[in-house]
Every structure is written in structure tokens, then in C-alpha cells.
Amino acid sequence: MSSALNSYIEDQQPRFLDELKELLRIPSVSTLPDHRADVRRAAEFVAEKLRSAGMENVELIEGAGHPLIYADWLHAPGKPTVLCYGHYDVQPADPLELWNSPPFEPLERDGNLYARGSADDKGQMYIHIKAVEALMKVNGKLPLNVKFLIEGEEEVGGASIAKYVAKQGAKLKADVALVSDTNMYAPNLPTLNIGLRGLVYMEVEATGPSRDLHSGGYGGAAPNAVFGLVELLAKVKNDRGEIEVPGIYDDVLPPTAEERASWESLPFNEKEFLQKEVGSTELTGESNYPVFERLWARPTFEVHGIAGGFTGAGSKTVIPAKATAKVSFRLVPNQVPEKIVAAFEAFVKKNAPRGVQMKVTVLGKGPGLLVDTNHPAMQVAARAFSQIFSARTVFTRSGGSIPIVGDFAEHLKIPTILMGFGLPDDGLHSPNEKFNIGQFEKGIKTVAHFFELYGE
Numbered sequence: 001m002s003s004a005l006n007s008y009i010e011d012q013q014p015r016f017l018d019e020l021k022e023l024l025r026i027p028s029v030s031t032l033p034d035h036r037a038d039v040r041r042a043a044e045f046v047a048e049k050l051r052s053a054g055m056e057n058v059e060l061i062e063g064a065g066h067p068l069i070y071a072d073w074l075h076a077p078g079k080p081t082v083l084c085y086g087h088y089d090v091q092p093a094d095p096l097e098l099w100n101s102p103p104f105e106p107l108e109r110d111g112n113l114y115a116r117g118s119a120d121d122k123g124q125m126y127i128h129i130k131a132v133e134a135l136m137k138v139n140g141k142l143p144l145n146v147k148f149l150i151e152g153e154e155e156v157g158g159a160s161i162a163k164y165v166a167k168q169g170a171k172l173k174a175d176v177a178l179v180s181d182t183n184m185y186a187p188n189l190p191t192l193n194i195g196l197r198g199l200v201y202m203e204v205e206a207t208g209p210s211r212d213l214h215s216g217g218y219g220g221a222a223p224n225a226v227f228g229l230v231e232l233l234a235k236v237k238n239d240r241g242e243i244e245v246p247g248i249y250d251d252v253l254p255p256t257a258e259e260r261a262s263w264e265s266l267p268f269n270e271k272e273f274l275q276k277e278v279g280s281t282e283l284t285g286e287s288n289y290p291v292f293e294r295l296w297a298r299p300t301f302e303v304h305g306i307a308g309g310f311t312g313a314g315s316k317t318v319i320p321a322k323a324t325a326k327v328s329f330r331l332v333p334n335q336v337p338e339k340i341v342a343a344f345e346a347f348v349k350k351n352a353p354r355g356v357q358m359k360v361t362v363l364g365k366g367p368g369l370l371v372d373t374n375h376p377a378m379q380v381a382a383r384a385f386s387q388i389f390s391a392r393t394v395f396t397r398s399g400g401s402i403p404i405v406g407d408f409a410e411h412l413k414i415p416t417i418l419m420g421f422g423l424p425d426d427g428l429h430s431p432n433e434k435f436n437i438g439q440f441e442k443g444i445k446t447v448a449h450f451f452e453l454y455g456e
Contacts, residue, residue, distance in 0.1 A: 001388070001449045005138045009130075009448065013441050016130050017113070019049065020440070021106040023088070023122050024115040030066055030089035030156045039066045039152050042088045046129070046150055047071075053129050054136035055148065063160045066152030070171075073132070074145045079455050080377070081145035083174035083414070085404060086125025086181065087154035090117035091429045098431035111437055118435035119426040124180035125150060127421065127440065131447035143455025147174060151404075154181075158403055165407045176377040177408045178450075180443065182420030185396055186267055187436075190385035190446075192378065193418035195296060195397030196405060198331035198368035200340050204229065204348065205359045206308070206323045213319040223355030225323040226308045231353045233325060236301050241285040243301050245340075245347045253334045255297045258373075262395050263292040296397035299340075300330045326363075330399060333370035341365065366406050370397075371415045377454060381417045384450040388442055419446070 009016075028042035029035040043060055047069050050058045055071035066089065074081070093103035093116045101107040106115040113123070128148070135142050149172065151161040165172060184191040208225035209218070237243055255263075270291055274283055285294045294300075308323025310316040329340055345360050352358040371378060373395055382393040398418075405416045421443035427433045 001445060001452065002138070005134055005448060005452075006445065008138050009134050009441065009444050012130075012134070016126075016444065017437065017440065020113070020118075020123055020126050021115075023126065024106045024113075024117055025104055027093075027104045028089050028117070028152065029092050030153055032092060036066075039089055043067045043069055043152055046088050046125075049126075049129050050148060053133035054142075055132065055146070061164065063164075065156075065160045068152070068161055068164055069148065069150040071148040072146065073142055074147075076142060076145045076455065079144040080176070081147065081174040082377075082451070082454070083147045083149060083172060083177045083408070083412070084128040085149055085151075085177055085179045085408075085416075086128060087121045087151045088125065089152045089155050090120070090122070091155050093431075095431065100432055103431075103433075108437065112434040113437055113440070114432060114434045116433055118433055119183075119422040120428040120433065121154070121181045123435040123440055124421055124443065127180055127443040127447055128178065130444045131451065134444065134448050135451060143452050145174075146451070147172065154404075161404060162407050165404070166411050169411055172412055174412065174414055176375070176414055177405075177412070177416040178447070179402070179405065179416055179418050180420050180447070181402065182398065182418050183422030183424055183426065184420060184439075185394060185424070187423055188389060188391055189267075190382075190389040190391055190393040191420070192382055192385065192393055192395055193398050193420065194371045194373055194378070194395050195333060196369045196401055196418075197296070197299075197397075197399050198333075198335065198337060198366050198406070199328055199401045200331065200337050200344075200365045201326070201328045201363045202341070202344070203361045203363055204232070204325045204327055205361070206232070206325075206352075207321065207357045207359070208355060209319065209321050212321050215317040215319050218319055222319050223353065224319050225356060226306070226320045228353040228356030229306065229308070229323040229325055229358075232348065232351055232356075232358065233303055233327070235351050236347070241287065243299065245301075245343050247343045248299060248329075248340065251334045251336065251339070252297075252299060252332055255293060259297075259395065259397075260293075263290070263296075266292075266394060266396070268292070295399045297332055299332055299335060300399075301327065302330075303327050330401075331368045333368040335368060337365040337367055366401060366403055368401075369405055369409055369416075371417070375415055377415070377417060380454045381419055381450050384453050385419065385446055388446040388449055419450070421446070 206229040309320035
């Protein structure tokens, strides 16, 4: 990074931080109708900061939900184009009584900035804008072409942006997408996330008798919907944590030797993970696989909730007629969601207990993704990250899913660099969410340096 660029970012850091605080004061909670005006106010704030940073063609794209923001700067012929993504909406702050300071009054404490949205994703999204500003102010231009697509519905499913990306391939054409909405594995350990698990989320409804029945009059002869559902779900995994649905492992690709070596180099203590993060007596799952492989590179099945029958105070001797479970499969790259749905439906049909009818409804699905670490942009990103943080960049995966990354891969045919600057203890979606102020400054330097190197 040039000394002039480094100096500008350091000199302007107090202003950058004040601007971020101003954005964090806007309670842009996308899921609550009462905050609809606040969400729009946040969108307008971000759009104005894009203009002042030097971006062109800034527009609010209206739709049924909250507005998308688009901007571009395309005056670097022959150079790559980077599509920067982020979101300006936030989760609700409840429960308010657990916050040590008001969630929408940003507070600096112990080198951190406490506020809802500070790390997810306002602080990280704002890094991209300030990196562009710094390059424009110092050099009068950008070293490559840049487009922005920022949404206000990430926390409520991202329906608008998914439709927009599917229809606007020409407008959004780029060589690579850049997303800062993840975290580093540990402080001072630059981390690029190269893999995401996919997700198939379903509802399983069990129906036994035509109505709730008295267990004294019908117990022993009438099928019980709750018990039938429990019987079925218990068959999905065995006591070794292996999924028993036929074909579930057919397309699973093992991690490469390089990936396994990288994971083994990470600072990780299984006992500490169990006690401090899981908070249980024992880890479960496929015990013949290491923890990281179980979390990042193996498919899983989970039951998220079961409803049915009587659970109120006192007693009621009922045989429930209906019961429902919310379940999901996490998928790894190369698995096809439609194939998993078909396999599960066949499994449910075969294993439904006598007298209990089962109905499977798919509520959402998306594939897992894996980015090639040899892609030129990934190599440059790793180098920029390492040079700013003075440490070797590690490559990890995530057990979770980021739907927009799949949309970029499917519709734009581009890989996504997941370059996050959050820390594991930032408390995303929780009370007392924070973003480390040093990470904010280093993040701006890293993104600006990535643009410099990729532009070369």
C-alpha cells in the first residue's frame, strides 16, 4: 500500500468512525413494519456516502420491499471489475434489558464500537465505501472498475435482491464479487472463507386420527401423531451421528489435503470449544471425522422444533391428531438440493409409522459453494490481507449459508471473495453486538490494498 493512501486512511479514521456512528443510530430493522421509514433513511444515507466517495450512477432501486442501492465507477478499461455487496438492514435489538448501552446509540468501549449492526453488516459494508473514497481522494481514480449492490432485506430473506440479480446479469457483470459479512477465525489472523454449506429447510407434518382422541378410550389402538413423528425423526440419524437417508453421502467431496493442512494449523482447542462455545457435556456427530470437517465439510440433519399435542399447565390425556416438525439438511458443495429433497421424501414415505400420514413441505433450498483458492482474485486477496495484518492468510469454510453468494454464482457466473473483518466474539444478532475499531481501520486498508493489487 502506498504511504499516501495509508496516511489518508489513518488521518481520516476519526471522521470515518463518526460517519459510521451516524449510520448506526438509524434503527433500520427490516423485519418490523414500524421501522420502514428508518430503513429507507439508512438507504438514503448509504447512497449519499457512495456519491461523496466518488461513485457514479447511484440509484435507489424500488420494489415491493426495502430499496436496493446500486452504484458504479467504470473508467478503468482493461482492468477487472469487482462487485461489492453488503446490507444496511439490521436485526431487532430485543431483548433490550440485556444491552449494557442503548443498541442504537453507538458507544466506544475497550477499543470496540457497541451498537446493533456494528459488525453485521453496517461496519463491514461501510469499509468498502471508505476504501473507494480513500483511493479516489489520493489518486483521483480507482485502479479497477467497481460496482456496488447493497440491500436492505438481508435479515428477512433477501427476496428483492435475489430477483434483481437473476434479471440484471448484464448490468451486474463483474469478474468477482467482494463480500465483507463474515469474521476472521481469530484476532490478527486474516481469514478468507472459501466454502459455504447449502441448506434445505423443510416442514414435516404428521397426521394420525381425524381428531384428538382420549387416551383412555383409544390408547393402545389409535395412532399418535406426535409419537409417530418422533419415531420417524429418530430414524434419520443413527447413534454414531450418521444420516441414514439413502444417497445422502453420494456426492460429498472430501476436503483437499491443502485444506485439511490449513485447518490443522488453526488455533483450536476441542475441550475449550466444547465448554465455552457449545456448553454441553460432549460433542456429537460423526466422531470419525475431525470437528472442523464435521462443521464445514459434512452434510448434517437437524430438528429445529416440534409442535403438537398438549403442552400447557396441568394434564390432558390426549392422543394428538397432528404434529409438525421443522427440519433441515446442511449440504456441502457438490450436493444437489433437489436430489436431497427427493431422497428425504422417499425416506419419509418408506419409514412413516403405521396409521400416520406424513407430508413434507420444502420452505427453502440452496446449494453449497466452494471457491477455487487458485483464482487470481483469491490469490490477490490473500496477499493483500496478509500484508496489512502482517500474518499469513488462512482459508476456512463456514457451516452456514449466505444465499447471495449462490445467486452470484448461478446468475452472474462469478466467484465471491468472503473477506470478513469481524471477530468471533462480536455477538452478531445478540445483545451488546460490537465491532472492533482497529478492525474497521485495517479493513479499509485491506480492501483498498486489494483493489490496488488486483488492478495491477
